Amino acid sequence: MGQYAAPLRDMQFVLHELLNVEAELKRMPKHAELDADTINQVLEEAGKFCSEVVFPLNQVGDREGCTYEGDGVVKTPAGFREAYRQYVEAGWPALGCDPEFGGQGLPAFVNNALYEMLNSANQAWTMYPGLSHGAYECLHAHGTPEQKSVYLPKLVEGVWTGTMCLTEPHCGTDLGILRTKAEPNGDGSYALTGTKIFISSGEHDMAENIVHLVLARLPGAPMGTKGISLFIVPKFVPDANGAVGARNGVKCGSIEHKMGIHGNATCVMNLDGAKGWLVGEANKGLNAMFVMMNAARLGVGMQGLGLTEVAYQNSLVYAKERLQMRALTGPKAPEKPADPIIVHPDVRRMLLTQRAYAEAGRAFAYWAALNIDKELSHEDEAARREAADFVALLTPVIKAFLTDNAFEGTNLAMQIYGGHGFISEWGMEQYVRDARINMIYEGTNSIQALDLLGRKILGDMGAKMKRFGKLVAAFIEEEGVKPEMQEFINPLADIGEKVQKLTMEIGMKAMQNPDEVGAAAVPYLRTVGHLVFSYFWARMARVALDRASSGDAFYAAKLATARFYFAKLLPETASSIRAARSGSKSLMEFDEAWF
Amino acid sequence: MGQYAAPLRDMQFVLHELLNVEAELKRMPKHAELDADTINQVLEEAGKFCSEVVFPLNQVGDREGCTYEGDGVVKTPAGFREAYRQYVEAGWPALGCDPEFGGQGLPAFVNNALYEMLNSANQAWTMYPGLSHGAYECLHAHGTPEQKSVYLPKLVEGVWTGTMCLTEPHCGTDLGILRTKAEPNGDGSYALTGTKIFISSGEHDMAENIVHLVLARLPGAPMGTKGISLFIVPKFVPDANGAVGARNGVKCGSIEHKMGIHGNATCVMNLDGAKGWLVGEANKGLNAMFVMMNAARLGVGMQGLGLTEVAYQNSLVYAKERLQMRALTGPKAPEKPADPIIVHPDVRRMLLTQRAYAEAGRAFAYWAALNIDKELSHEDEAARREAADFVALLTPVIKAFLTDNAFEGTNLAMQIYGGHGFISEWGMEQYVRDARINMIYEGTNSIQALDLLGRKILGDMGAKMKRFGKLVAAFIEEEGVKPEMQEFINPLADIGEKVQKLTMEIGMKAMQNPDEVGAAAVPYLRTVGHLVFSYFWARMARVALDRASSGDAFYAAKLATARFYFAKLLPETASSIRAARSGSKSLMEFDEAWF
The missing domain is CATH 2.40.110.20 (Butyryl-CoA Dehydrogenase, subunit A; domain 2)
Structure with missing residues (x-):
């Protein structure tokens, strides 16, 4: 049941049209030779592998689960082992790894794109290779030469996890x-x-x-x-x-x-x-482990993105096929007993919410991964430092915002199926159940919010945040004068200013009372997430406007999704800002004995 | 694992201190003799039955599930049958039924309170007697005398479902x-x-x-x-x-x-x-079925309330026991290796959100049930008509708002458990899975929203809504002059005005374009839900203020929860109103071919 096709067109849009990665790679000596065609071929092959080998095991994996066979032995669901064998044979574990240890040395963003697809296809299966990659990164950064020479080639090859x-x-x-x-x-x-x-x-x-x-x-x-x-x-x-x-x-x-x-x-x-x-x-083990943990947090964000995408794809098919009621404005498919449910405004709200989350999440996450590559490999030290700041600042946002959105998105996908969404056979409720863990592990989303506000923002007096603010401001400055961009730039500028004010306000309050940080953190992270999404939606709208005359419906859809985002999703910040400002008093004055 | 104790104190607060049901019953000839003590005794007994007989079967029921044994035969989980036998033997099915057919003739609100407790204890089990009660109501209203005499006594006794x-x-x-x-x-x-x-x-x-x-x-x-x-x-x-x-x-x-x-x-x-x-x-079958459907929709609201309450109770115990990190303001339990997590502001936000939803949901649902009693039995015709309007208007709000809140509440309860929340053994993830169906069946929550906005509000040009508005306005008028009530009355008056304006605005737009109803309905229902909750929180605050001098911590907690509600939950309307106003354009201009 169900389906998954890698969203190659949108992935390529993000990498090449939005982020222009080929030009960026020219400034990274170790990736300077890599071109767009090669990247696209890798993604296409990966997409095929995910759809054909990994995705068909998703439901059976859920139904069978793993089995503890006693004496420390665990059996994975039917087909998992064989799919992993094929994965190793095809060399996928090595994709983003260091050539010194047998890796293919491709940039982090290509590996991220691979993981988006793997997670769409089968999150539970993907966690086997996914955690190996984290262990690889940790040992690569902190292992002794002997440890590296023994362990890394095996992890890179994938024969060890x-x-x-x-x-x-x-x-x-x-x-x-x-x-x-x-x-x-x-x-x-x-x-x-x-x-x-x-x-x-x-x-x-x-x-x-x-x-x-x-x-x-x-x-x-x-x-x-x-x-x-x-x-x-x-x-x-x-x-x-x-x-x-x-x-x-x-x-x-x-x-x-x-x-x-x-x-x-x-x-x-x-x-x-x-x-x-x-x-x-x-x-100093915690420092070393944090290399793995940060990789894992970005990885969890990709789990959120992957589930958002696959649930969207399936709910879209259902919304086009399921006939139920007539449109409020009169029959749209009079030859049929009822209209497809995609005619109903609220079904469209549910579809477009998922779509807007998936597409902005992809832009954000790939951009973040590109910054990991810059941090590691850019020829210019200032560029490396700037990229490192972006990654540090926004890792908790990728983890929490993308996984919160994924839980909402998969729930909306399930809701579109009505009663059928609750039935296991259709596969939609599994996405909700799988998506739920991503809000918990590798640091709950509350912990991510504290990390963002307490450590990453207030911890350096807003320096990293200012850097990101400059990036946004530069875009606003360049585009703000153009009439066709007003509808995107105005709300972006508005949320930018609001985040700035909010940050100052909480910072002042936090100096008096540290509980103000804990009280504000969760809605603050939601607000920052929307600032980031507004920025990427405005940038994507710019690209789409530039290419609108091509007549390619892809750009028309991109523009319409941007408009939907600003009309329907950004308004969440009206309440998240109020919640973030509302302080710790009503939380802390509640005497523990009253509970 | 886990626990459930009927929240008798809060139930009695709602019935006697907030709604003053004893006085109300005096105006209903068939209930005029019923006193508070009798009601309390019934609730106490029911609470005992739920905790001792029904609740222990909740997790085993989830784990075992039902079994299809072939040839139309279904086996329920271990213990279900025996618990039902005890339920019938104790006479619980007859509680709210007509004495003519063997019922005990107690008011609807007592039956509602019973169902809150049953659903807290075990929603899956409760659906067996729950649907019988709906069938009873439908046949009672529409059956022939012969049908009634054959079927009703058996349904009332509970030997048939x-x-x-x-x-x-x-x-x-x-x-x-x-x-x-x-x-x-x-x-x-x-x-x-x-x-x-x-x-x-x-x-x-x-x-x-x-x-x-x-x-x-x-x-x-x-x-x-x-x-x-x-x-x-x-x-x-x-x-x-x-x-x-x-x-x-x-x-x-x-x-x-x-x-x-x-x-x-x-x-x-x-x-x-x-x-x-x-x-x-x-x-005319659909008309007849709607008797059952409306009862079922209120029943689903009680499922939401029941799950919100039991998940809250369990997450509270965990938050008091689980030691993890120190408070941001310094150690609160220095003698222990870490502080209980209830010291953290965000954990309190999650607890108080559940608590505020449960308590306001209870006030709202019991009040609605009292109005069913008035509709059926009040001596004054005008009072009967007014009550009928309230019930018709607010049934979709009870169904959708309480079940949306329950999904959020059970998810917060699970989140408080961290990784343990995801593990079946602890029982928290079951509440999330059980709560999810309530947003779908008996009309999805989107359908409830369309029913509210399209049929119940715009369908009679806002007449029913104005009635409810009058009730709120009368309270504001009476209390608005009192300084101690300002903090509750001001936001209540504000949300009341906003709902009024919003309703007018959508009504005007809908005359031009029916899709405006579909586009606004879901965030509109959330907004109305908060108007209702604001009204009940203000009323509960009034009662708590009157009794604050008693020194009973119950009232201090009630006041603090009211303050939490207005500071932290009502602000959702800042975005729900914006979403409801943002119209259908961004939804409908998206060409179907672009998806």
């Missing part, structure tokens, strides 16, 4: 209180003991080895987050050539029954004197 | 195109043939007979909704004394696998020349 082991039964958000211990063995390795929970892809039957990156405490380590170290704990201990050896003392004790992503094994991992090796410096 | 059979594979919202046929048998009965889907409680093992109320077409009936008739189609054909006889040709063909309410059997019902008897007049 990775995990991140942070959460324990008593702590998720608050890693400072974790209890897993690491005691030196005297031979440079450590013996790790403790229990980790909620470990995605923690155990499965798809790879010959699993590389766990585990947070633990060394003996005598300081309390809190400054006493946490990071360790590699492989399922099978490899030798220097990467041949797997003895089974290590890290074992899956059980898997969780959960609301969605049934095809991915969410594991309790028991470490019983498991052998591990320190990654990076002692007691 | 009922269903409503409307939807077919090709039509749900658009009943005008339904195809099930009813041909006269010549003996006063009809032979019904067709397929009905999504029939809740359509088949099960809890009762000795099931009474289906089926919409079908007579031979030569006009096309559309004016050619639909209503029939009783019993599973077993009873004799005049209610003894069950031959198995009728109405059979469950399969049950659906679905997102939630797993414990309730959602059946495909095949009618193969099934014997049926006309209820009410030929071709």
